Amino acid sequence: MNREMRMRFDSTGSRIGLFLLLTLALSSVFWALVIIQGKLGGGLGTYVRGLMWCPGVAALLTCRIARIDIGVIGWRWGRTRWQVAAWLLPLLYAGVAYGIVWATGLGGFGSPEFFKRVAEGFGWTTAPNAAVLVFFLSTATLGVIGALPWALGEEIGWRGFLAPAMHRQFGFTRGALLTGVIWALWHAPILLFADYNSGTPWWFGFSCFLVLVVCDSVMMAWLRMRSGSVWTAAILHASHNALIQVFFTPATSPRGDITPYAIDEFGFMLALVALPLAFWFWHRRDRLPVDAGADPSLEPIR
Numbered sequence: 001m002n003r004e005m006r007m008r009f010d011s012t013g014s015r016i017g018l019f020l021l022l023t024l025a026l027s028s029v030f031w032a033l034v035i036i037q038g039k040l041g042g043g044l045g046t047y048v049r050g051l052m053w054c055p056g057v058a059a060l061l062t063c064r065i066a067r068i069d070i071g072v073i074g075w076r077w078g079r080t081r082w083q084v085a086a087w088l089l090p091l092l093y094a095g096v097a098y099g100i101v102w103a104t105g106l107g108g109f110g111s112p113e114f115f116k117r118v119a120e121g122f123g124w125t126t127a128p129n130a131a132v133l134v135f136f137l138s139t140a141t142l143g144v145i146g147a148l149p150w151a152l153g154e155e156i157g158w159r160g161f162l163a164p165a166m167h168r169q170f171g172f173t174r175g176a177l178l179t180g181v182i183w184a185l186w187h188a189p190i191l192l193f194a195d196y197n198s199g200t201p202w203w204f205g206f207s208c209f210l211v212l213v214v215c216d217s218v219m220m221a222w223l224r225m226r227s228g229s230v231w232t233a234a235i236l237h238a239s240h241n242a243l244i245q246v247f248f249t250p251a252t253s254p255r256g257d258i259t260p261y262a263i264d265e266f267g268f269m270l271a272l273v274a275l276p277l278a279f280w281f282w283h284r285r286d287r288l289p290v291d292a293g294a295d296p297s298l299e300p301i302r
Contacts, residue, residue: 012168015062016162016169019058019157019161023054027186029050031051033050035190035193038193040190055157056153056154056156059073072160074228074230075229077229082232083235085232086220086231086233086236093270093277094240097272101269106255107262107263108255109251111252114250115131118131139247140239143242144235144242148234151234158183158233160230162179163176163233172222172292173282177214179221180215180218181210191206200261200267208266208267208270209265209271211275212265214278215274215275220233225288225289225292244265248263249264
């Protein structure tokens with residue numbers, strides 16, 4: 001790569017633009033494959049897994065093209081307490097949200113189909129409650145580990161590369177919010193044209209999803225900047241996906257037409273519970289390192 005080409009990507013804005021362009025190009029292939037089949041399970045899940053790695057691949061390609069040290073992604077583990085916090089956060093907001101749903105009758109705990117399926121899966125048909133408890137514990141641990149490789153694919157891009165770049169360009173507040181909006185819009189094709197929704201009107205589901213994703217973006221950006229590690233974002237993302245998609249939503253039985261509007265990533269309850277948590281992190285933005293997002297490894301390699 002000649003000097004003129006390197007200079008084109010010396011600014012943070014140009015690197016952000018390159019990353020977004022590459023993410024769009026790569027994602028378009030998998031969006032099309034998912035939409036053609038109309039479901040996330042298309043290709044036995046291969047399509048959606050490929051899609052989840054598009055932001056990560058785009059980030060690595062951006063580093064290669066702009067000659068940036070890939071250490072900018074934040075590979076180091078950092079302090080374990082931040083990783084534990086990242087793992088527990090989805091358990092906190094999902095537990096509160098679904099607890100409210102179950103307590104108020106917006107949805108019921110103990111979907112008979114779910115309990116039966118879990119009990120039969122464990123071979124504990126005479127002890128379905130015990131089977132569900134074990135399944136919850138395994139989902140919160142082994143399930144998170146299983147979801148981690150795919151969450152990492154996204155987070156290498158969103159919080160490994162984009163969030164620090166947005167932080168440098170716009171500051172924490174605008175940077176985290178813009179990253180969240182971009183992240184939500186990236187999901188829009190499969191939400192609008194495939195089965196990534198809970199059966200509510202698209203405008204309602206996407207509005208709730210947008211609020212939840214932007215709130216998560218604030219939390220994840222704070223943890224990423226505070227810890228210096230992309231693993232905080234990947235663990236939070238994996239914990240969120242495993243707990244909500246595999247346990248809390250399937251375990252909730254409908255209580256009339258209101259239930260789809262209240263639960264899952266496309267209902268209002270998770271978004272409402274996530275809002276004060278996001279505000280709590282935003283209010284503590286002054287606790288971030290002064291040089292958060294200003295990694296010297298971003299300087300082009302000569």
